[in-house]
Amino acid sequence: METPGMRILSPVVPRRAGALGAFLSLSCILSCAPGILSATPAVAQNPGQTVNPGDQLTYPSNPPQPVLPAQPSATAAPANPSARPDPQNPATGNDGLPSGAPVSSELNYGQGGDAKLPVELNESPLSPFYRKQETQIIEGQAADFRNKYLVGETIELQLPKPSQMIPLGGRLPPIRLEASYTQPVNLKDVLHYAIDNNLDIRIQQEQVNTERWRLGAQAGRFLPDTIMNYQSQFLQGSQLLGGTIPISFKTPNVNTQAGFRYYGFRGGAVMFGTLAQLHNFKAAKQQLKASVNDTLLEVTRQYYNMIRNQALLQIQTRAVDVSKAQVLLNQQLQRAGTGTKFQVLQAETQLARDEQALLTQQVELRRTAIRLAVSLNLNSNVNLLSLEPEVRKVRLIDPNSDINRLISLTILNRPELRQFEELRLAARRQVQVAAAPLYPRFSFFGTVTGSGQTLSQKYQFVPGSFRDVPVTGTPPSGTVIDVTQGNGNNPSGNINTFVNPALNSTLTASGQVFQPPTFTSRQIRPSYAIGWLLDWNQEGMGVPTAAAVGAQKAQARQALLRSNQTLIGVLQEVRDAYLTSQTAERQIEVATKGVLSSAEELRLARVRLANGVGTNIDVINAQRDFTQALVTKADAIVVFNIAQVQLLRNMGLISLDNLTSGRLVTQ
Secondary structure, eight states: OOOGGGOOOOOOOOSSOSHHHHHHHHHHHHHHHHHHHHOSOOOOOOTTOOOOGGGOOOOTTSOOOOOOOOOOOOOOOOSSGGGSOOTTOGGGOOSSOTTOOOHHHHHSTTOOTTOOOOOOGGGSSSOHHHHHHHHHHHHHHHHHHHHHHOSTTEEEOOOOOGGGSOOOSSSOOTTTTTOSEEEEEOHHHHHHHHHHHOHHHHHHHHHHHHHHHHHHHHHGGGSOEEEEEEEEEEEEEEEEETTTEEEEEEEEEEEEEEEEEEEEESTTHHHHHHHHHHHHHHHHHHHHHHHHHHHHHHHHHHHHHHHHHHHHHHHHHHHHHHHHHHHHHHHHHHHHTSSOHHHHHHHHHHHHHHHHHHHHHHHHHHHHHHHHHHHTTOOTTEEEEEOOSEEEOOOOBOTTOOHHHHHHHHHHHOHHHHHHHHHHHHHHHHHHHHTGGGSOEEEEEEEEEEEESBSSOOEEEEOOEEEEEEOOSOOOOSBOOOTTSSSSSOSSOTTHHHHGGGTTOBOOOEEEEEEOOEEEEOBOEEEEEEEEEEEOOOGGGGHHHHHHHHHHHHHHHHHHHHHHHHHHHHHHHHHHHHHHHHHHHHHHHHHHHHHHHHHHHHHHHHHHHHTTSSOHHHHHHHHHHHHHHHHHHHHHHHHHHHHHHHHHHHHTOOOHHHHHSOOOBOO
């Protein structure tokens, strides 16, 4: 039932003309006149209900007001009672509004001319009991917001309860979703696991092992070369021994050799090649350190992003709770007759928007856990969650260190600078290696050669035989007579083959000597050789070698330029990370102020709406501002933490101890 104290506004002319408009105008005039004439605020109460001092509500920014006793007032009945809508029954509304509220409550709020708005909140359309209950809800949520989100540079981190979440599918539990189980972790745990199991680190470790073996291979060239060979063959046929004596053979034959060759000088190819490979090995080790630093940065970034998404999930659940309470409040106002269905729909739309954001944030948290598991080389079937009790600002670098000090530390500790410096030195050594063929080579050698039928000690029986030998004394005089000329002593004609080679040759007296049977060894007969060799050979008169030296010099200059480019890029990264860190720290302060103001804005907007002096759109805007302010603050804290880690990595000082010990890095 409406009392004169509920509206201290000037009479409003309804939109509809005719008798109904006249009756409504008369009703408004009669209901407002006694309150204006009495100049005493009246308390809205139900018949037969007493006022409890505890139910008296005031603006949160004003001191409590004394409770005034209820003043009896006569309310003039309208000429046509059926023409006035019943606030408790929206179906009786005849002014075109969904809730059945008077037109003045929607179109002419705050347009009372010289009349002032009521300062007492007990003039709300809700009863004192509902007003007290609604205010307790608002103040309770505001206190919860202050404890969790308004404490300086931190945000309390608490995983929402399953009842606060929205199920995603019929079989996916909240938060865990498709994962098999949940594993709480902290930053130190994930960093330890990443160092031992990250694939990028393990791949680079194998690259270091490769360069280590290559260094050993290059250093092994200082040792002498060993020469060992073995050849086994079967010989059959005949040859002219000395070009005159025919011999026949059918026997196995073995040739073997063992020895050494030591190069005393090869133009410096071995020495400078070893030095070049040593620099490559050192560069690989520095690249491993850089890979570890990059992995620590990436894992820490993923971990802080997971914390950020946990905080945003908590923020979205609080936003859904506020939206649900707002829907309930608008429904109560609609039932009281001062709210409209439009306001209820606005609140429900905001609730749907917040629930949609909650669903999206729930999935994003799971995706962050998957990305972290992939970086750790961990089974993505596990759902990782942070054990951190709050999202807080983590400072890693001494704030008193200026940019010049940071750059000095960077030049001393950044592994990429050392890596490219080693690669530059290796390229210079390769120039000397390329020029080595232009110099002579000097070497020592020694060999043992063996040739025979077998390697083992074996014997064979040689039967006795006759051997032709020359006879000493005066040789017979004369020449060989051609018996094939002029007689018929050669009827077959085949003697020419044997006689013709001896024609006109000197006769030699010869005889035969009997060789007794013996046992001969079939083992190889050794022979020895030792000496030195000096050679100076130039392929293509040295032109290809000279061209290769020029190409290697160009690569050395390229390595130098790449080293300078890396230095410039590193200095740029340090300055960018330093500015990002400074900006993010300042953004935390600004975001904290925004959270404070938006939280109070939301509380006052809800209190004003509950007590009939605010609008629903004010609450929706305030709620959006507060949610966005919380997101901005959480982002600012996480961005600052990541910027500190990024700056530490860009300086080359990132490590497990510097990230988790809590000590500020000064050197």
